[in-house]
Amino acid sequence: MENLNQVQAEPRLNLYHTIPENLADIRVEEIDSILPGPSLIHIKGNVSPPMFISVLLHGNETTGFLAIQHLIRELNLTANPAPRDIILFVGNIRAAKKGLRRLDNEPDYNRIWNGDNLPEHRLAKSVLAMLSQQPLYAAIDIHNNTGKNPHYACINKTDTSFIHLARRFSKTIVYFTEPHEVISMALSRHCPSVTLECGFSGNTEGFNHVYNYLVQCLTMPAEELFGPPSNKHNDIYHTIAKITVPENSHLGFGNCERNVDICFREDLEELNFTSVPKGTKLGVSGRNGCSLTVMDNNGRNVTDQYFRIDNHAIVTRKELIPSMFTKNETIIHQDCFGYIMEPYPIDERTR
Numbered sequence: 093m094e095n096l097n098q099v100q101a102e103p104r105l106n107l108y109h110t111i112p113e114n115l116a117d118i119r120v121e122e123i124d125s126i127l128p129g130p131s132l133i134h135i136k137g138n139v140s141p142p143m144f145i146s147v148l149l150h151g152n153e154t155t156g157f158l159a160i161q162h163l164i165r166e167l168n169l170t171a172n173p174a175p176r177d178i179i180l181f182v183g184n185i186r187a188a189k190k191g192l193r194r195l196d197n198e199p200d201y202n203r204i205w206n207g208d209n210l211p212e213h214r215l216a217k218s219v220l221a222m223l224s225q226q227p228l229y230a231a232i233d234i235h236n237n238t239g240k241n242p243h244y245a246c247i248n249k250t251d252t253s254f255i256h257l258a259r260r261f262s263k264t265i266v267y268f269t270e271p272h273e274v275i276s277m278a279l280s281r282h283c284p285s286v287t288l289e290c291g292f293s294g295n296t297e298g299f300n301h302v303y304n305y306l307v308q309c310l311t312m313p314a315e316e317l318f319g320p321p322s323n324k325h326n327d328i329y330h331t332i333a334k335i336t337v338p339e340n341s342h343l344g345f346g347n348c349e350r351n352v353d354i355c356f357r358e359d360l361e362e363l364n365f366t367s368v369p370k371g372t373k374l375g376v377s378g379r380n381g382c383s384l385t386v387m388d389n390n391g392r393n394v395t396d397q398y399f400r401i402d403n404h405a406i407v408t409r410k411e412l413i414p415s416m417f418t419k420n421e422t423i424i425h426q427d428c429f430g431y432i433m434e435p436y437p438i439d440e441r442t443r
């Protein structure tokens with residue numbers, strides 16, 4: 093009964109037509125002192141249509157927000173116009189304040205861009221409705237990883253303009269269609285759209301990489317940004333399945349305590365974006381036979397195609413390329429254990 097008092101107010105969208113004062117200097121943990129909640133901020137530029145940039149959909153992934161703050165300071169955007177109009181969406185303020193991906197009682201802000209049961213779905217709808225009133229130049233959603241991964245860009249369509257926008261960030265590109273409730277998917281219906289995965293949150297290298305990328309995108313003419321003929325040295329992967337662990341399972345890594353449900357190998361994150369041979373041991377399942385589940389993009393359970401249990405060991409049944417393997421137990425339970433990808437020979441298809 094006492095839960096009734098804890099029902100949170102529906103997240104309201106805050107609109108700004110100029111950069112709020114001190115936004116460029118505020119610490120992420122204090123962001124709510126300037127932005128009371130999810131905010132759409134219009135930054136005037138010399139040319140239209142605007143570039144859409146979203147940050148902090150996951151509250152613990154700060155690189156995008158830090159890069160935007162740097163952009164505001166470096167280009168003195170409180171006094172001068174930007175090279176191009178920008179519409180900035182700052183997502184999960186409450187989670188960002190606490191340094192969490194999301195709060196326990198709310199959905200993942202990068203899974204609300206399709207659907208209508210939750211207050212957050214209505215929030216997402218109002219953002220999309222505003223954006224659909226005008227053409228957009230491109231959409232860039234900025235994230236970090238909790239596990240060790242290269243910097244890479246994700247696309248949800250394989251049109252040439254999407255590949256070019258992604259390629260400008262990284263030679264490693266991931267094409268995915270699931271989860272389909274992400275913001276980049278919704279915006280891929282309006283304009284070329286990418287998700288940037290910039291390594292660990294707060295890492296200087298990721299910060300510099302994103303900042304330079306944003307400056308390029310804001311200043312480069314369209315013919316250059318979305319063309320010309322592609323550099324064929326891309327590593328494009330297609331996400332084909334998602335790996336999860338049982339809900340509430342207790343996980344360990346390396347030298348595990350006795351009571352863990354699955355004890356994974358210590359160097360798990362080193363396997364991301366590598367070709368893991370058939371017969372590789374990922375971990376050992378505990379007393380109750382807890383194991384991994386693999387679901388393909390159509391929601392079919394395909395675990396048996398990828399893993400077998402061999403005397404409690406979880407062993408790959410075929411060669412596979414994983415991404416987003418992480419040792420962060422909270423993130424594994426809030427999101428997933430990782431994805432399985434396969435190479436996607438895109439250059440031949442788009443020419």
Ligand SMILES: [Zn+2]
Nearest residue numbers: 150153235236
């Ligand atoms: Zn994220």
